[in-house]
Amino acid sequence: MSVRRAFFAGVLASLLAGCLPGKSAVVVYTALDEMYSRPILDDFTAETGILTQTVYDTEAAKTTGLVTRLIEEKSRPRADVFWNNEVAQTIVLKGKGVLQPYHSQAAKAFPERFKDADGYWTGFAARGRVLIYNTDLVKEPPTTIQAFLDPQWAGKSAIARPLFGTTATEASALFALWGEEEAVAFFKAIKDNRVAVLAGNASVRDAVARGDYAFGWTDTDDANGAVEEGLPVKWLFPDQDGIGTLVIPNTVALTAGAPHPEAAKKLIDYLLSPAVEAKLARLRSLQIPLNPQVQAPDNVPKLSSVKTMDVSFEAAAAQMERAMTLLRGVFSS
Amino acid sequence: MTERQGPGKVLFLVSLFGVFSVIVAAPLVAAFWPEDSSVWRALPDLLSSWPAWRLMGGSLIMALGAALGATLLGAPAGHALRYLSPRTRRVFLALLLLPIAAPSYVMAVAWIELAGHGGLLRQWIEIPLYNRAGAAFVLSCVYFPIPLLATLAAAQRIVPALEEAACLHAGAMRTFFRITVPLAAPGTAAGATCVLLLSLLSFSIPSLYQVPVYTSEIYERFSATHDAAGAAAAGGWLLAWIALGGWLIKQRFQTYWSHLRHAPVFAGPKTASASIARWSSAYCLVLFTITAALPLLAILCRTLPLASCAAAWNTARGEIACSLVVSLLTASAGVVLAFLLGRMRSRLLLLVSAAAFCVSGPVLGVGLIRFWNHEGIRATVYDGIAILVIAGVARFLVFPQIGIRSVFQQIPPCIEEAAAVHGVGSWRRTIHVVLPLMAPALALWWSLLFILAWGELDTAVLVAPPGWTPVSVRLFSLMHYGPSSMVAALSLVSTLVAITGAGGGFAAYHLLRRRIHG
Numbered sequence: 001m002s003v004r005r006a007f008f009a010g011v012l013a014s015l016l017a018g019c020l021p022g023k024s025a026v027v028v029y030t031a032l033d034e035m036y037s038r039p040i041l042d043d044f045t046a047e048t049g050i051l052t053q054t055v056y057d058t059e060a061a062k063t064t065g066l067v068t069r070l071i072e073e074k075s076r077p078r079a080d081v082f083w084n085n086e087v088a089q090t091i092v093l094k095g096k097g098v099l100q101p102y103h104s105q106a107a108k109a110f111p112e113r114f115k116d117a118d119g120y121w122t123g124f125a126a127r128g129r130v131l132i133y134n135t136d137l138v139k140e141p142p143t144t145i146q147a148f149l150d151p152q153w154a155g156k157s158a159i160a161r162p163l164f165g166t167t168a169t170e171a172s173a174l175f176a177l178w179g180e181e182e183a184v185a186f187f188k189a190i191k192d193n194r195v196a197v198l199a200g201n202a203s204v205r206d207a208v209a210r211g212d213y214a215f216g217w218t219d220t221d222d223a224n225g226a227v228e229e230g231l232p233v234k235w236l237f238p239d240q241d242g243i244g245t246l247v248i249p250n251t252v253a254l255t256a257g258a259p260h261p262e263a264a265k266k267l268i269d270y271l272l273s274p275a276v277e278a279k280l281a282r283l284r285s286l287q288i289p290l291n292p293q294v295q296a297p298d299n300v301p302k303l304s305s306v307k308t309m310d311v312s313f314e315a316a317a318a319q320m321e322r323a324m325t326l327l328r329g330v331f332s333s
Numbered sequence: 334m335t336e337r338q339g340p341g342k343v344l345f346l347v348s349l350f351g352v353f354s355v356i357v358a359a360p361l362v363a364a365f366w367p368e369d370s371s372v373w374r375a376l377p378d379l380l381s382s383w384p385a386w387r388l389m390g391g392s393l394i395m396a397l398g399a400a401l402g403a404t405l406l407g408a409p410a411g412h413a414l415r416y417l418s419p420r421t422r423r424v425f426l427a428l429l430l431l432p433i434a435a436p437s438y439v440m441a442v443a444w445i446e447l448a449g450h451g452g453l454l455r456q457w458i459e460i461p462l463y464n465r466a467g468a469a470f471v472l473s474c475v476y477f478p479i480p481l482l483a484t485l486a487a488a489q490r491i492v493p494a495l496e497e498a499a500c501l502h503a504g505a506m507r508t509f510f511r512i513t514v515p516l517a518a519p520g521t522a523a524g525a526t527c528v529l530l531l532s533l534l535s536f537s538i539p540s541l542y543q544v545p546v547y548t549s550e551i552y553e554r555f556s557a558t559h560d561a562a563g564a565a566a567a568g569g570w571l572l573a574w575i576a577l578g579g580w581l582i583k584q585r586f587q588t589y590w591s592h593l594r595h596a597p598v599f600a601g602p603k604t605a606s607a608s609i610a611r612w613s614s615a616y617c618l619v620l621f622t623i624t625a626a627l628p629l630l631a632i633l634c635r636t637l638p639l640a641s642c643a644a645a646w647n648t649a650r651g652e653i654a655c656s657l658v659v660s661l662l663t664a665s666a667g668v669v670l671a672f673l674l675g676r677m678r679s680r681l682l683l684l685v686s687a688a689a690f691c692v693s694g695p696v697l698g699v700g701l702i703r704f705w706n707h708e709g710i711r712a713t714v715y716d717g718i719a720i721l722v723i724a725g726v727a728r729f730l731v732f733p734q735i736g737i738r739s740v741f742q743q744i745p746p747c748i749e750e751a752a753a754v755h756g757v758g759s760w761r762r763t764i765h766v767v768l769p770l771m772a773p774a775l776a777l778w779w780s781l782l783f784i785l786a787w788g789e790l791d792t793a794v795l796v797a798p799p800g801w802t803p804v805s806v807r808l809f810s811l812m813h814y815g816p817s818s819m820v821a822a823l824s825l826v827s828t829l830v831a832i833t834g835a836g837g838g839f840a841a842y843h844l845l846r847r848r849i850h851g
Binding site: 027028029034053054055056057058065067068069071072073075076078079092096163164168198199203321324325328329332 | 384387388540541543545553555556557558559561695699702703706707708712715716794795797798799800802806809810
C-alpha cells in the first residue's frame with residue numbers, strides 16, 4: 001500500500017511540477033548541440049547554484065524548432081534565455097517582439113558588428129561556413145562557392161538544405177549581398193548542376209568523408225569533427241580572394257517577460273565570459289572566440305586571419321523570410 | 334435502451350463533454366482560429382501553389398507504394414495464421430506485431446543499419462533507401478501488420494462450410510484463390526487503405542530518408558518561414574484529403590464492417606493439411622526475420638559491446654523515466670476517456686478526435702500552446718508534464734475511441750436491460766456489468782495507446798516543458814548529432830521498454846479474456 005501511495009504521490013508531484021515553487025532556476029532554450037551546451041550550463045549551475053532547465057533544439061531533424069515555440073509562447077513566455085547557434089533567427093525574434101534588451105557588462109569586450117546596437121542580442125563563439133573536401137578524391141580543392149556551379153563538379157558536391165540553420169543564414173546573407181535575382185539564379189544553378197541537397201551539415205560532412213561526394217558546404221564544427229575522427233577530409237575558408245567567408249556567431253538574448261530575469265541576466269553574463277568562449281574553442285566544435293581577450297588554442301582559426309563576408313546580420317535577417325519562400329520553390333521537388 | 338436522464342447524469346455528460354473539449358477540441362480550434370484569421374487567407378495561396386500539389390502527388394505515390402507493399406506482405410500472413418493452431422498463431426502474431434510496436438523512426442534507423450550504405454548486409458546487398466521507393470519499402474515493413482490483422486479478422490469469419498463444399502469439387506489451392514481470398518478481400522482492402530492513410534501522414538521515415546513529402550511542407554512553413562497560419566492551412570488541406578478518403582472508405586466498407594462486428598469467429602478450416610500448416614509457419618517465420626529480426630539485429634550489432642546499452646541507459650534515464658510516466662498516464666487517461674465517450678456514442682466527437690490525429694503534430698502542438706499557455710490553472714498544466722499527457726491523449730484518442738465504441742456495440746443490450754429491471758442504476762451497471770465485459774478490450778487498447786504515446790515526437794517537440802524531454806525527442810536529436818552506436822543503443826533500449834510496456838497490456842488482455850470466456 002505504501003509503495004502504491006508513493007508512486008501516485010510521485011506522479012502527482014510531476015504533473016504539478018509547474019506550480020510548485022522551486023529553488024532559483026533559469027529556463028534556457030538552446031539551439032547549440034546538447035553535447036556542447038550541456039557541460040557549459042552544468043558548470044554555470046555548479047558555480048552559481050542556479051538550476052538550469054533546458055530545452056534543446058531538434059532543428060537538424062527538420063522538426064519545428066525553438067523559434068516557433070518562442071513566437072507562440074510570446075504572450076506568456078516560459079523561456080528566460082535564448083541561446084541560438086546562429087544569428088539571423090535571433091534577429092527575426094527581435095523583430096517579432098520576443099526579446100528584450102539587456103546590456104551585459106561582459107558584452108562590452110565584443111566587436112560591435114557581432115552584437116545588436118540596442119542590446120537585444122550579443123554574438124560569441126563563432127563558426128565559419130567552410131568547404132569540406134575528400135582528400136582521396138580531390139587533389140586541388142575548390143576555393144570558392146562558385147565551384148558548385150562548375151560543370152567539372154556536376155553531381156559531385158553537396159550542400160545542406162538551405163532552409164534551416166546556418167545554411168539558411170548563409171543563403172539570406174547572399175540574398176542581402178547579391179540581391180534577390182542573382183541569389184536565386186545562383187541556387188537554381190546549384191540545383192541544375194546536380195548538387196546534392198542533404199538533410200543537414202552533418203550529413204554533408206558524412207557524405208563527403210565517405211567519398212559519396214568530392215566536396216561540400218558545411219560549418220567549421222562539423223568539418224573539424226571529421227578531421228579529428230581521422231576521416232580523409234580537410235576544410236578551408238572559401239572566397240578569401242573574393243566575397244569572403246560568412247562567420248556566424250552563437251547569440252544569446254533575454255526573452256521579453258522572462259519569468260526569472262535576474263537569474264537570466266547572470267546566465268547571459270556567464271555565457272559571455274572569456275572562460276566560456278575558451279571552453280567552446282577547446283571543444284572539437286572549434287568555436288572561434290570573438291572576444292579579443294580570449295586566448296584560443298593554436299588550432300583554432302583567429303578571426304583576424306579570416307576575410308569575413310561584408311554583410312550585416314540585420315540585412316541578412318531582413319531578407320530571410322523572402323529568401324526562404326523563394327528557395328522553397330527552387331528546392332521543392 | 335432508453336431511460337430518463339437524471340440531473341446527475343446530465344451534469345456528468347456536460348462535464349465529460351467539457352473535458353473532451355479542453356483536451357481535444359479547443360486546441361484544434363485554437364490551431365486554426367488565430368485572432369487575425371490568417372489561416373483562411375493563406376488557404377488560397379496554398380491551393381494555387383503548384384509545388385504543394387506536386388508534393389501531395391509525390392506523397393500519394395509513396396503512400397500507394399507502401400499500401401501495396403504492406404498488403405503483399407501482410408495479407409498472405411493473415412491467411413497463413415488461420416491455418417495454425419491457436420497457440421502457434423498467438424506466438425507468431427506477437428512476433429509479427431513487433432515492427433509496428435517499435436517507434437517508426439527506430440525502424441527507419443534499423444533499416445539504415447541493416448541495408449543502407451555501411452549497413453550490416455553491405456557486402457551482399459545495399460537497398461537504396463534515400464528515395465521514395467526506399468521510404469515506401471520501409472513503410473511497408475513497418476505497417477504490414479495492419480493488413481495482416483484485417484485479413485485475419487476477415488478470414489476467421491468465413492463460414493467453414495463454404496470452403497469445405499468447394500474442396501469437395503476443387504483442390505485446396507483453387508478453393509483458396511477462388512473462395513477464401515475473395516471473401517476476405519474487403520478486410521484486406523480496408524487494411525490496405527489504413528496503411529495508405531497512415532503513410533500519407535507519415536513524417537519521420539520520409540524525413541530521415543530525405544524524401545520530400547507533403548508533411549514536410551507543414552514543417553517547413555513552421556521552421557523556415559515561421560508561417561504558422563500557412564502551416565495550419567496546409568494541415569487543414571491534408572485533413573480534407575484524409576476526410577475525403579475516410580468518407581470513401583466508409584461508403585465502401587460500412588456494410589462489411591457491420592457484418593464483421595456481429596459475425597462469429599470460426600476455428601481454422603478443417604481442410605487444412607499438415608503441410609499447409611508447415612508452409613504457413615515458414616512464411617510467417619521468414620516474414621518476421623526480414624521485417625523485425627534482421628533490422629533489430631542490425632541495431633544490436635551496432636550497439637556491441639552491450640556496454641553501449643548501459644551507457645545509453647545512463648545518458649538518457651531521465652528521458653526514459655519521463656516517457657514512461659507520460660506513456661502510462663496517457664494510455665490510462667485515454668482509455669478511461671474513450672470508455673466514457675463510448676457510452677455517449679457521439680459520432681461528432683469521434684470525428685473531432687480523428688481530425689486531431691490527421692492534422693499534423695506541429696499544428697496540434699501550436700494549438701496546445703495557444704490554448705494552454707495562459708495564466709491561472711492552465712499555466713499549471715502547461716508548465717508540467719501534464720501538457721505532454723494531454724498532447725498524447727489529444728493526438729491518439731481516436732484509436733481507442735473507434736475500438737471501444739465497436740466493442741460497446743457488440744455487448745447485447747439485454748444484459749444491461751436485465752440489470753436495469755432489477756433496479757441497478759446506470760453507474761452500477763457501467764461499473765459492475767459493462768466494464769468487466771469490456772476489460773479485455775480496454776487492456777488491448779491501453780497497450781496500443783502506450784505504444785503510440787511512447788513514440789510520439791511531432792507534438793512533444795513543441796510542448797515538452799523544460800527539463801522534461803521525452804526519449805523520442807532525445808533520440809531524434811541524437812540521430813543528427815550523436816555517434817551511431819549511441820543512437821543504436823538508445824533505439825534498442827527504447828524499443829525494449831515500449832514492447833515491455835505494451836506486452837504487459839497484452840498479457841492483461843489474455844488473462845482477462847480467459848476469465849470471461851473460460
